[in-house]
Amino acid sequence: MSHVVKITIDGVECMATSGQYIIDVAKENGIYIPTLCNYPGVKPKGSCRICTVKVNGRMMTACTTPVSENMEIDNTSGDIVELRKAIIELLFIEGNHFCPACEKSGNCELQALAYRYSMMVPRFPYTFPQRQVDAQNPKLVKDQNRCILCKRCIRAIHDADGRAIFAYHKRGNKVEICLDPKIGKNLSDELAQKAMDVCPVGALLVKEKGFDQPIGERKYDKEPIGSDIEKL
Amino acid sequence: MGQKITIEPVTRVEGHGKVTIHLDNEGKVTQTRLHIVEFRGFERFVQGRPYWEAPVLVQRLCGICPVSHHLAAAKALDVIVGAGTGDGLTPTGEKMRRLMHYGQIFQSHSLHFFHLASPDLLFGYDADPLKRNVLALALENKDLAVQGVMMRKFGQEIIAATAGKKIHGTGAIPGGINKHLSKEDKERFLHGADPLNIDTMIEWSQAALEFFHDYHDKNKAVIDDFVDFPSSYLSLVGKDGSLDLYHGVLRAKDKDGKIILHDVDYQDYLRYIDEEVRSWSYMKFPYLKDFGKVNGWYSVGPLARLNNADFIDTPLAQAEFEKFRAYSGGRMSHKPMHAHWARLIEILHSAEKIRDLLHDPDLMEGELTTRGEKKMEGVGLIEAPRGTLFHHYKINDRDQIEMCNLIVSTTNNNQPMNNAVNQVAVRMMTGQEEITEPMMNAVEVAIRAYDPCLSCATHALGQMPLEISLFKGETLIDLKRNR
Numbered sequence: 001m002s003h004v005v006k007i008t009i010d011g012v013e014c015m016a017t018s019g020q021y022i023i024d025v026a027k028e029n030g031i032y033i034p035t036l037c038n039y040p041g042v043k044p045k046g047s048c049r050i051c052t053v054k055v056n057g058r059m060m061t062a063c064t065t066p067v068s069e070n071m072e073i074d075n076t077s078g079d080i081v082e083l084r085k086a087i088i089e090l091l092f093i094e095g096n097h098f099c100p101a102c103e104k105s106g107n108c109e110l111q112a113l114a115y116r117y118s119m120m121v122p123r124f125p126y127t128f129p130q131r132q133v134d135a136q137n138p139k140l141v142k143d144q145n146r147c148i149l150c151k152r153c154i155r156a157i158h159d160a161d162g163r164a165i166f167a168y169h170k171r172g173n174k175v176e177i178c179l180d181p182k183i184g185k186n187l188s189d190e191l192a193q194k195a196m197d198v199c200p201v202g203a204l205l206v207k208e209k210g211f212d213q214p215i216g217e218r219k220y221d222k223e224p225i226g227s228d229i230e231k232l
Numbered sequence: 233m234g235q236k237i238t239i240e241p242v243t244r245v246e247g248h249g250k251v252t253i254h255l256d257n258e259g260k261v262t263q264t265r266l267h268i269v270e271f272r273g274f275e276r277f278v279q280g281r282p283y284w285e286a287p288v289l290v291q292r293l294c295g296i297c298p299v300s301h302h303l304a305a306a307k308a309l310d311v312i313v314g315a316g317t318g319d320g321l322t323p324t325g326e327k328m329r330r331l332m333h334y335g336q337i338f339q340s341h342s343l344h345f346f347h348l349a350s351p352d353l354l355f356g357y358d359a360d361p362l363k364r365n366v367l368a369l370a371l372e373n374k375d376l377a378v379q380g381v382m383m384r385k386f387g388q389e390i391i392a393a394t395a396g397k398k399i400h401g402t403g404a405i406p407g408g409i410n411k412h413l414s415k416e417d418k419e420r421f422l423h424g425a426d427p428l429n430i431d432t433m434i435e436w437s438q439a440a441l442e443f444f445h446d447y448h449d450k451n452k453a454v455i456d457d458f459v460d461f462p463s464s465y466l467s468l469v470g471k472d473g474s475l476d477l478y479h480g481v482l483r484a485k486d487k488d489g490k491i492i493l494h495d496v497d498y499q500d501y502l503r504y505i506d507e508e509v510r511s512w513s514y515m516k517f518p519y520l521k522d523f524g525k526v527n528g529w530y531s532v533g534p535l536a537r538l539n540n541a542d543f544i545d546t547p548l549a550q551a552e553f554e555k556f557r558a559y560s561g562g563r564m565s566h567k568p569m570h571a572h573w574a575r576l577i578e579i580l581h582s583a584e585k586i587r588d589l590l591h592d593p594d595l596m597e598g599e600l601t602t603r604g605e606k607k608m609e610g611v612g613l614i615e616a617p618r619g620t621l622f623h624h625y626k627i628n629d630r631d632q633i634e635m636c637n638l639i640v641s642t643t644n645n646n647q648p649m650n651n652a653v654n655q656v657a658v659r660m661m662t663g664q665e666e667i668t669e670p671m672m673n674a675v676e677v678a679i680r681a682y683d684p685c686l687s688c689a690t691h692a693l694g695q696m697p698l699e700i701s702l703f704k705g706e707t708l709i710d711l712k713r714n715r
Contacts, residue, residue: 100400101281101289133280135630141282207631208313210284212601214403214411215396 007071022062022073023051032226033075034084034113036091036200037150038063048150050087050113054080081117088114089122096128096145097201103210104202106218110148111201112225131176137184139192140204144176147203151177156198157191159183165191177203251653251675259663264654266646266679267513275636283309283627287404290623290638296343298400299336299391300616300641303329303478304623306404307612312627314604315407317499318479318612324598325408330478331589332394332403333614334582337477338433339387340617341534341579344683345440346380349572353447353454357677358670376443379436382427383579389428390586393417408601415596422590430587434548437580441552444576455569459652459678462487462566464520464529465536466644468615469495473542475553475581477615483540484520484530489564493520498613501622507639517646518639529647532619533682534574539564544577546584552577568652568681575617575683616641618683642684652678 002017009022009031016025021044026033037048046064053062054074062073074080091097091110099105131144153166154177165187169178179187187195195204215221254263274293278286287305291298306329307318315321321329351364354373362368370377388398393413395401403409426432448455466484470476473495482501484493493504507516508525519528530536538557544550556565556573565574589595612623619641626635642649656678660671 100292101285103285133282133632135282135632141631205282207282208284208406210282211288211402211405212410215401217411 005067005069005071007067007069007073009073010076016067018068019066022053022055022060022065022067022071025067026062026073026075027229030230031075032229033062034116034226035063036109036113036148037152039152039156039198042152042155045151045155048087048091048148050084052080052083052087059083084113085117085119086123088117088119089124091148092119093122093124093126094129095147096131098145102146102202103205104146104199106215106221107213108202108220109200109225112220115220116224116226129173134179135207136181137179137187137207139187139189139207140179140184140195141207142177142179143203143205145203146201147177148201149175149177150200152198152200153177153195153204157195159191166195251657251679253653253657253661253675255661259661259665261654261658261662264650264657265512266650266653275638278633278636280632283312283625283631283633284406286623286625286633286636287406288400288402290636291400293638293640295399297336297340297617299332299395300614300621301623302395302401303333303404304612304614304616304621305625306406307479307614308610308623308625309406310408310612311499311610312607312625313406314606315602316604317497320602320604321408322599322602323594324412324600325602326479327589327592327594328394328409328411328413328600329404331413331586331595332391333478334585334589335387335390335394337387337617338579338582338586339384339391341575341582342380342383342387344617345572345575345579346376346383348683349680350376350380352673352677352680353444353451353572357454357673361669361673364673379427379439383433383436383440386421386428386430386433387582390421393421405601407603408599410600412597412600413590413595418590418596421586430583430590434580434583434587437576437583438548441576441580444573448573455572456567458567458569458674459655459681460567461651461655463531463648463651464492464523465539465564466493466520466530466532467537467540467620468498468613469537469541470545471495475537475541475544475549475578477537477578477582479614482613482620485540485564487564487566489539492522498622499611501611501613501624505622505639507643513646515643515646516639518644519647530644531568531648532641532644533571534578534617534619535565535568535571536619537615538574538577544581546581546588548584549577549581552580568648568678571681571683618642619644642682645682645684649679649682649684652681 002019005016005018007014007016009026014025014029023033023035023038033053034050036050037045044063046061049061051062052059055065056072099111105111134142154164157165159165163183165180165183166177168175170176192206196206250267252265253261256262274290278289281289286309287302290305291302293301311317347366351369354369355363366377392398395403421430423429464484464486468476468480469483470480481495482493482498483491483495486492504521505518506521507518509516519525520530544553556577609626614621621641622639624637625633628634653675656675660674661667
């Protein structure tokens, strides 16, 4: 039986329903907690750690932690902000993110977070991994250089029979997403577009469609990521 | 005893290069070469990328004329997406691209004339080096400096309105453009507060020509005799023979003005043009195949365009073009310093074109893109500020770029620049006991007339200095320039 619980986020009292995740309660109360792997309507995974908050003094991921009575949540203290910034920087150095020629520039959540957290240059050395562009699929290009392994595509994109179209393959630092060659071959235009939209970066691109949305009209051109929630 | 002098860097050019001048023991110039010493490799690293990224990716070659690369790549991809070979776009698609391109020509030419070249004209190539720069120009002739800055700004604003950003925008996409011109932008370009409106820009373009004419009258030796050698010329011209900076057919004339490449379709450029690699430079040497490696070289750029065109289709620029032609007795000009004159005529032409386009309703409404039967290969040519720019792409059946060939404007001018450097070096340095700074700047002045962009030409990375080395026999003297 769900019941109403009271929590505080950065000292602000928030009413919530037991079982709700911290991130959803924050959103309902106009408080932005950044996310990358989390996606509305998809079961949370907690893999990117960018939503880390302090719950009664302990670091926990806001997308996978349900609220409970009298939780005190810290979302903005210096060490939390610094941790998130470090995660963003690590994601940049771990791949080959060349924003200037990326179709997702301006719509990219990783880029938008880097702006929001004022990342100038990463403090860590670039790793320049050797990764491939896979353009075998007739509808989608997969650019592994940009993938942050958030698993959004694996969790959100299914065919009409409910089968996942994307999966992980390989292991450790070689892990990649891949398209099921059989199911992926018949990907519909709608599903291809959905996969591109679900991807927080530019790792999945609909073929032969690029840059038709002008600069200045892209999602994060006008206001920083999270502004829509903070306006609530 | 031999001698080598290094001037480092040669200033007010875009790119990093080096000039070596060899003198024998009698002080006679025996060899002069313009070396381009940096390498970039865009042609290689676009391989494997999705083809529609090319206009946005390849423009990163340059921060001065990225629009030219952006549009040349987009024109090549128009062919690939079946939108025709440059004139098959929707009216909105073509006119928005033209507006972007004229904005680019306007700002780039203004940058070159006012910021890079005019200090030589105003103060003389032998003036104190501390004076030969745009800041000294601003102190000496404030109006001219302000006009230069504001004309560049106007051109950049046109680019931003059409491409989304002043530098490295995304306006041109395969098959067209991604936006209309907004009503607000149209109004401010037409009727904005002075000086940033098109009428003032036309007025200032004419004033710049007046400045040049006045200078020319008083300094004929600098403009007419400083460097002078016969050349063939290559450029796009409109199908009617007009000056067309965005699209047309390929024409070449020999040194006598005879047409040697008869208005051909540039999709077939490989039938007519090849490139030679020489061991001492990263910049290739293009030549017309029919005339061979030795005699097939040619010049491109403003002078080539005005030498090749039959007329200009805007009245004010046409009137100036007639003066330009008449000055050479109705024939072609072989004086590289006349490129400054030609450049100013093109500034005026671009301003007139911008004004005409701003009144065109197609910019505000209409279909943005078109597509047709897909092809696996496309060539895009455009007249960039510095000359004819070639982009050639082949794609595979997975929509990835498989081959990219770029012949950049400055590459086309490689041999003429070497000739110009040699001529100036022979004249200024032969038999001289001491090689002075003004002599070395004279070499730079000759190079600067071509407005070279060496970083584009070699697809090079980094700073853009040019160094000059002078050998006497086997010995080397280095005169480093620390600016």
